[in-house]
Amino acid sequence: MTLSDDVLGRARVVDTDDLKAYYEKLGHRGAGALWTVANEIEPWYPQPKSVPMLWSYRELRPLVLEALGLVSGDDAGRRVVMLVNPGRKDISASVGLLYSGLQVMGPGESMTAHRHQAAALRFVLEGQGAWTVVDGQKLKVGPRDFAITPNWTWHEHGNEGSDEPVIWQDGLDIPLVNAHDAGFYEVHPDLYQKQGEVVNSSLLTYGHGQLRPYGFQAWDKRYSPLFAYPWDRTYPALLDVAAASDGSPYDGIILEYSNPLTGGSVMPTMSAHLQLLRPGEATKAHRHTGSVMYTVAKGSGHSVIAGRRYDWQEGDVFCVPSWAWHEHANGSADDDAVLFSYNDFPVMRSLAFWREEAYPDDNGHQTVE
Amino acid sequence: MTLSDDVLGRARVVDTDDLKAYYEKLGHRGAGALWTVANEIEPWYPQPKSVPMLWSYRELRPLVLEALGLVSGDDAGRRVVMLVNPGRKDISASVGLLYSGLQVMGPGESMTAHRHQAAALRFVLEGQGAWTVVDGQKLKVGPRDFAITPNWTWHEHGNEGSDEPVIWQDGLDIPLVNAHDAGFYEVHPDLYQKQGEVVNSSLLTYGHGQLRPYGFQAWDKRYSPLFAYPWDRTYPALLDVAAASDGSPYDGIILEYSNPLTGGSVMPTMSAHLQLLRPGEATKAHRHTGSVMYTVAKGSGHSVIAGRRYDWQEGDVFCVPSWAWHEHANGSADDDAVLFSYNDFPVMRSLAFWREEAYPDDNGHQTVE
Amino acid sequence: MTLSDDVLGRARVVDTDDLKAYYEKLGHRGAGALWTVANEIEPWYPQPKSVPMLWSYRELRPLVLEALGLVSGDDAGRRVVMLVNPGRKDISASVGLLYSGLQVMGPGESMTAHRHQAAALRFVLEGQGAWTVVDGQKLKVGPRDFAITPNWTWHEHGNEGSDEPVIWQDGLDIPLVNAHDAGFYEVHPDLYQKQGEVVNSSLLTYGHGQLRPYGFQAWDKRYSPLFAYPWDRTYPALLDVAAASDGSPYDGIILEYSNPLTGGSVMPTMSAHLQLLRPGEATKAHRHTGSVMYTVAKGSGHSVIAGRRYDWQEGDVFCVPSWAWHEHANGSADDDAVLFSYNDFPVMRSLAFWREEAYPDDNGHQTVE
Amino acid sequence: MTLSDDVLGRARVVDTDDLKAYYEKLGHRGAGALWTVANEIEPWYPQPKSVPMLWSYRELRPLVLEALGLVSGDDAGRRVVMLVNPGRKDISASVGLLYSGLQVMGPGESMTAHRHQAAALRFVLEGQGAWTVVDGQKLKVGPRDFAITPNWTWHEHGNEGSDEPVIWQDGLDIPLVNAHDAGFYEVHPDLYQKQGEVVNSSLLTYGHGQLRPYGFQAWDKRYSPLFAYPWDRTYPALLDVAAASDGSPYDGIILEYSNPLTGGSVMPTMSAHLQLLRPGEATKAHRHTGSVMYTVAKGSGHSVIAGRRYDWQEGDVFCVPSWAWHEHANGSADDDAVLFSYNDFPVMRSLAFWREEAYPDDNGHQTVE
Ligand SMILES: [Fe+2]
Ligand SMILES: [Fe+2]
Ligand SMILES: [Fe+2]
Ligand SMILES: [Fe+2]
Numbered sequence A, B, C, D: 001m002t003l004s005d006d007v008l009g010r011a012r013v014v015d016t017d018d019l020k021a022y023y024e025k026l027g028h029r030g031a032g033a034l035w036t037v038a039n040e041i042e043p044w045y046p047q048p049k050s051v052p053m054l055w056s057y058r059e060l061r062p063l064v065l066e067a068l069g070l071v072s073g074d075d076a077g078r079r080v081v082m083l084v085n086p087g088r089k090d091i092s093a094s095v096g097l098l099y100s101g102l103q104v105m106g107p108g109e110s111m112t113a114h115r116h117q118a119a120a121l122r123f124v125l126e127g128q129g130a131w132t133v134v135d136g137q138k139l140k141v142g143p144r145d146f147a148i149t150p151n152w153t154w155h156e157h158g159n160e161g162s163d164e165p166v167i168w169q170d171g172l173d174i175p176l177v178n179a180h181d182a183g184f185y186e187v188h189p190d191l192y193q194k195q196g197e198v199v200n201s202s203l204l205t206y207g208h209g210q211l212r213p214y215g216f217q218a219w220d221k222r223y224s225p226l227f228a229y230p231w232d233r234t235y236p237a238l239l240d241v242a243a244a245s246d247g248s249p250y251d252g253i254i255l256e257y258s259n260p261l262t263g264g265s266v267m268p269t270m271s272a273h274l275q276l277l278r279p280g281e282a283t284k285a286h287r288h289t290g291s292v293m294y295t296v297a298k299g300s301g302h303s304v305i306a307g308r309r310y311d312w313q314e315g316d317v318f319c320v321p322s323w324a325w326h327e328h329a330n331g332s333a334d335d336d337a338v339l340f341s342y343n344d345f346p347v348m349r350s351l352a353f354w355r356e357e358a359y360p361d362d363n364g365h366q367t368v369e
């Protein structure tokens, strides 16, 4: 499977003194010889710097909580422990061009408002009092709820609970925005937004996805008008679909959080999924372009990524880089396992970069190293 | 408001003997003089042949039930009392190019399967045992449920209840299909379809509109993959939206039954709405192109259509022709009123025929004759 | 091929005295029994009232010219000889829901400005001085040029030639607009439009279809920004495509006049084609939903429509109703034949009414009666 | 205009020994503290690593020609002098995530066929015999012609001229593809493609942009079916548009090479423009996200980019990084100047990253350093 570069059609110039002198002349003029880098910049198949990685919630949770006493929210801006891929420290990415972090807010704490070009999403890991205000709309979110903070929306958040901290996972496209030289940031001029009277109004208005307000509530944004997708609606949906369908051989019963006005992804740069691995289910391996961050929402099991096994339990986070083989297994014969994930698939599709293939051997299962 | 045709820019030829002779020569060659019909075929504003009309359920119900004993389902094909607009008897239309009928099925009765180019929708008026099989998928529907039978899908239906008849309202675009010379019809070769095991599978799979199956359940049809929209989901949606929004000045809280994969209308030729008139609510008048059939799903009240008042109660059906002023009022100060309606708005929009305007006088209320 | 209605799945009720009494009761309540009309309104396949028809230019031209002396342009509004399908006299249609007419303007004559919901297109048959002003833009058009007057655009036209009349063919969707109760009409308040300085500016700006103005000339209309498609560009295009392609088995080298900003049809209700039948070419037969009006732009030949042969020469107009088999043949072994045509295909596609099939027998050729 | 990070809403934690110890613990678990990098990765506005740059054709041309004698085409794969932005040497980019190079082919030379995920475009600078075969279609291109080689299309090229070399500019999205871990590459199994008989067949078929093949030549690709846009069509288009329009205040008469089937950009990741600066014209400054590579197709003049003046003449290449102010001036009072450019605007729009603003001061003109 390793392809040789020593073939007609690839660059295979042997450097000579003349050529080295030539390269130096080119360098002085802001130029270079393509053949010196051609094979590297046009590889046979994707060569991500990101590596597969699992972040153990059991290990990270104490460190996240420790931050509560180390920095104030006001000083930190946001009190977040980033999940950094060993291969992407230079750009603070978790995988590909996606960022992730675990944010902690103490009881009664709140943060000031800002906005940025980077789009954000949240998946709540623990704690009862979390809220966020997105463009003036207050959302309350609890464990396993999913919420979005689309690009350039004003946002601030806090924890109105009285005794326990909130930890949620942030997912942002910060490295993507930076790769494209497109980042903007603003602090709210009043530090805090004016809030509408109705809490979770987008959920009331758009949360019945197959019914659409007609002739009012006009919406022309590129992102979903629905900002919160609570677990008490998403988990029953998984069970309903499981009652009617076999799902995907590679992902079990997998649903995409969608913009109810278009059926498309919640934001133009990131999409998110919730998937059910039924008791005993082990999916087949496939690979595709695009990077994925997974969070274990419920249950335990393991995934095999690029031939290596990663065992996971609730709260753990792991990633699958572009074009890496991957398959998932529920570790229990009795209980559901549910994975939340977010990805850059909308980007891959917009740019016509999407490719996908099934693992061809051994009935779809990788050999584990 | 009446515009004269005796102006420059309109046809105003005075016929002479010479002209009459000329017209006759034209007639012999499959031709005619435009100016003899120009003002009629290019009117100042729409001149529907359809008139506003209310069909009283209290009056029609006995007649509908009487049909049970008069014709068998097999002989009738479908046992349906059509609602015929006095101005459109020639094309069996209820309003504009829309057809409607009240279909009755006795306990235990079932009909054979067929399909046609005309698209159909159903709104259940009474009875508990109704079912329909649409392209192999069995749907059970109860009072106030909405269901669709998109064009060219196989369908058959029946009443599996043991003691009471089912009456539902059919809405079809038969006159539209015929106006466009596009009608096709087929009887199912086996008379009955093979049915899938799961009842209401589209509701399980697509009924959580803001979550979309990913990587399975591919859908490339021009109509909604969701075939049933039960009242126990649609009525709570109305209440939720009412809690977060003031709705439309012309329609109250009005929701469009939508294709969850696109956010668009359920079918390319017809859309349907469910609207809540809050206790005491009286909407303002507007008018628009497009024809609408309303059914009173809940409560009572009245509508003013083209300056005339129509009182309605549950089960009643009424129509608003294109470009007629209309406004609605809930007759109760304590209870909700809910109107179901279907229309040809998707056609009006596709063909760029859509226009809308607010009633300009008297704070939006028509003078009732 | 004739299907019987005496089968299970079709209505086949035998009327009795009881039933007749019942029908009468229904009639008094604005209702009827579906089974009395079901087979008629849901036919096995389309039953157009329009019939195939050829209008001979040689025969009609003298009558068209005669109108010059019979009515003034100001009195007629437009001096047009309509082409009326024998089956659609009630709605002044040429075929299906399409209207067509031959308009004549004497040297130096001009008409006042108006606008209407109906969309119009023109194909020039003879004369050198024709002009039209569409929303302030002056277009000059000569023989075989195609131009559009989209719905609700102000328009006026005339003949600035000094000695010969202009005859052009009008194509409008008037019957379509009326079938949908959507017609509006206005006379220009100043009777004449203000004109821009540049003639044929849309042709200069958008006539190089594969190059698009960027950052200026914003366009959000539902119709093409290009209003004129002159023969000196369209005929060479036919020849170019013929050099690279075999074209369609049913139509030869056929091109659709397109909106250069979308690649779609020029207007949302009507599209137009120009097609080349190469010397000696005889196409295979097919049929489809949708109605078509053809004009012979160049050459001579014949078409077989619904099993009957129609011979045509330059200037002749003929129609193909929905679902009628049709095939075309160039009558010359040496010269090109070119057909212009317009149709309602955009409607058929928008409403999901489009169907098409190839003639299955005799290598694709119909038996001529 | 420089914004301080020492404000509430930005990270402003002062590091302590405790914190440093904490950071180290995080580092051991694949984690980090967001506040240590937050201000850097979420800047107030874009901070491109790319700098404005002009590559002088007069200086580079001899070096490009020198490559002819230094490496064979077969060994180099492609004999290309890359244009490397001083700030993006790490990824071989010319600006942003765009690559460019000057490719030279000697008389009679040809290259083998391959394909890759990266999309390519060409703008011919000199030489008469250039050809390329794209997915089996042979294109011949001369000076100032534009051609595309969309992603994953097979391509090979050569120079069939007998005495002079060809130099063309390549534009590719290689860095973009790599940033997204999406690169694939294949050498053609037969080394050379089978070619169709007709040269420039896409130009014959789709080169009359406002006319579209109907019912044949189906196309479902994400890129333009038209592969070549020759100067003898594009330059007259500029002149035509100039006769009817004032163009854009920031760009003069600027046209986008478009996909004639959609009106959109030629490929989903890159678009290209041709713009005319009329004699004496000096545009106003604006800035926007997205990166642009310009090539001087005709004439001479200068651009002011981020406050610095760059003089240019025919063949020169220069770049404008994201969010840099820029304005252009034709240096001649008598002759046209024409700039060709390509960009990543389709990406910026797909990802909702597009922003644009006019230079607010001094009547739109920057102060030159
Ligand atoms: Fe933020
Ligand atoms: Fe996957
Ligand atoms: Fe039916
Ligand atoms: Fe209305």
Ligand SMILES: [Fe+2]
Residues within 6 Å of the ligand: C114, C115, C116, C120, C155
């Ligand atoms: Fe008109």
Ligand SMILES: [Fe+2]
Residues within 6 Å of the ligand: C250, C286, C287, C288, C326
């Ligand atoms: Fe045809």
Ligand SMILES: [Fe+2]
Residues within 6 Å of the ligand: D114, D115, D116, D120, D155
């Ligand atoms: Fe290449």
Ligand SMILES: [Fe+2]
Residues within 6 Å of the ligand: D250, D286, D287, D288, D326
């Ligand atoms: Fe610019």
